Amino acid sequence: MGEAWLSPFVAAEFKEGTVRRSAMLLGLILVCLLSAHSAIAQRGCELNIVGTWSTADQSNPILYRFTQDGKVTALSRSGSNGEDFREIATADYVLDNPKAPKVVLLKELADRGKFPLGTAALDITGYDDKSVTVKILGQDAVRWTRVDPNRYFMVLAGRIRTFYDGGGPSFPMLIKTDGRKTEIDAVGLFPRGSYWDFGRVPEQVYSHFMKETDNDSEVMFRLEITGVQYERALKIVRTWDRRAREGALLYPDVTMDNILLAKGVTESLNQCGERIKLYKLDWSIQDYISNSPQDKPETTRIPYLYFQKLKRLNESLHVGDEKFHAATRAGSPQSGH
Amino acid sequence: MKRRAFFTSFVGKPPDEQFKPARGSPGPTIFTNALLRTHENKQVRFYDDLIRGRHVLINLMYADCHGACPVVTERLLKVYSELKDRMGKNLFLYSMTVKPEDDDPAALKNYAEMHRAYGLPGWTFLTGDPYDMETIRFNLFRMDHIAIDLDIYAHTSTLKIINDGTNRWLHVDPMASFSTILRKISWADPPKSFAEKLEANKKLQEKINKEKKLWGYRKDA
Numbered sequence: 357m358g359e360a361w362l363s364p365f366v367a368a369e370f371k372e373g374t375v376r377r378s379a380m381l382l383g384l385i386l387v388c389l390l391s392a393h394s395a396i397a398q399r400g401c402e403l404n405i406v407g408t409w410s411t412a413d414q415s416n417p418i419l420y421r422f423t424q425d426g427k428v429t430a431l432s433r434s435g436s437n438g439e440d441f442r443e444i445a446t447a448d449y450v451l452d453n454p455k456a457p458k459v460v461l462l463k464e465l466a467d468r469g470k471f472p473l474g475t476a477a478l479d480i481t482g483y484d485d486k487s488v489t490v491k492i493l494g495q496d497a498v499r500w501t502r503v504d505p506n507r508y509f510m511v512l513a514g515r516i517r518t519f520y521d522g523g524g525p526s527f528p529m530l531i532k533t534d535g536r537k538t539e540i541d542a543v544g545l546f547p548r549g550s551y552w553d554f555g556r557v558p559e560q561v562y563s564h565f566m567k568e569t570d571n572d573s574e575v576m577f578r579l580e581i582t583g584v585q586y587e588r589a590l591k592i593v594r595t596w597d598r599r600a601r602e603g604a605l606l607y608p609d610v611t612m613d614n615i616l617l618a619k620g621v622t623e624s625l626n627q628c629g630e631r632i633k634l635y636k637l638d639w640s641i642q643d644y645i646s647n648s649p650q651d652k653p654e655t656t657r658i659p660y661l662y663f664q665k666l667k668r669l670n671e672s673l674h675v676g677d678e679k680f681h682a683a684t685r686a687g688s689p690q691s692g693h
Numbered sequence: 694m695k696r697r698a699f700f701t702s703f704v705g706k707p708p709d710e711q712f713k714p715a716r717g718s719p720g721p722t723i724f725t726n727a728l729l730r731t732h733e734n735k736q737v738r739f740y741d742d743l744i745r746g747r748h749v750l751i752n753l754m755y756a757d758c759h760g761a762c763p764v765v766t767e768r769l770l771k772v773y774s775e776l777k778d779r780m781g782k783n784l785f786l787y788s789m790t791v792k793p794e795d796d797d798p799a800a801l802k803n804y805a806e807m808h809r810a811y812g813l814p815g816w817t818f819l820t821g822d823p824y825d826m827e828t829i830r831f832n833l834f835r836m837d838h839i840a841i842d843l844d845i846y847a848h849t850s851t852l853k854i855i856n857d858g859t860n861r862w863l864h865v866d867p868m869a870s871f872s873t874i875l876r877k878i879s880w881a882d883p884p885k886s887f888a889e890k891l892e893a894n895k896k897l898q899e900k901i902n903k904e905k906k907l908w909g910y911r912k913d914a
Contacts (some may be wrong), residue, residue: 606831
């Protein structure tokens, strides 16, 4: 009676337990798919252990400096001002997988001091662009944060009504500064005579976008990024610079290449988790920037519209002039090439 | 000796008289002369060693693919067996990875072995620097639509047919019928001589006559 709402065929199957078995099987498949999805989502995120990491203990922080040659040095705070660090010990380290390590094997060196963690296996239980969580057997997991003396910014710059078709220069700009020296890398579409060109953007073009503007034909979205995000974006920018120099661009129309660059650089920010709200620029029916029914924009205008949209979506992340110039101490920019 | 060298080194530099590019061939400008690695870990120049003057079939794949690639490879295996007399002599098949970061020559060799494509003359699996592989992918498979071109998975179900000796470029869905695939491959064949055309016409007429006698009309029109 309980199965009256089922069709006779399904009810008969239910009695035999086939439906229950199928439901269990379906549930199992769903669990597998979900775990596969999370594994895929993490796939693009790589961890570069090389660099300096600080433990969360603020009263007695220990720094671990990992070098490319498989050595890790422990440093502890010394001196009255508490800003100096002295070397405690050095150990060898080996990663199980250099791109996405899960285990770091540490081996103390006999003549290089007593290493705080001893000879141990560190399990890496999670990581993002700023930190890594490690666990030693029998101890609580601890979070290490990356120590970096530099600050990094990404500027998404664009203008319209410059070229004959209504478009204008548009490019991402990457800035690295330690407060004294500033390195700038800008690659994208820029004016050359009455036409446009693609490649490394001249200083007179990008310097205009070093400060905010009220001009409604311009967009400047500046956001502070981590060293890891900077390195990822820099790799993309430099690859496009190389393509422009070697004549190996992916599209014959450089304005299309510029869109690929804009997409690649901005999407790389979210490779290790959602850091900014992205807009899906994919020429689908939902993409009203490239598929606007009222105004189908020229490809020279698309990056401008895209950067404008990203700025609107992430208004709180925009770094104003005051904060930016305090970080760079208003030093004269030095080109990164 | 010369003949042996030709038949044994199917990815080696071909003798110029055998594989002569068409006058209008775009050459390394479009194909690039990137240094690639085969599944047997041999270094090859993409244009000079693999494309120059040759009739080639190119498909995209990656070793860890569980979607279209294994199915396409199975289809290509059947196409290969259909054309095996020509393979490695005047027809070549290249399977290029879209994930060169993950697919080293060993991974491609495993893939080839798993799909019974290892050791087949004229069928080469290729990997290389991601920069070069992306350039080649865009130059040969670009559809001028950013979303499609960026989707590496979408490209795994396309077969490019290029004859650099006649400068003919075609493409076919590897899931199309065999007759369609074989017909498209034949469209890039070098032009037949007059005698060959006469012979082909004679055979076709005989077939038509036979069908008319049997069915009263031409069945395979």
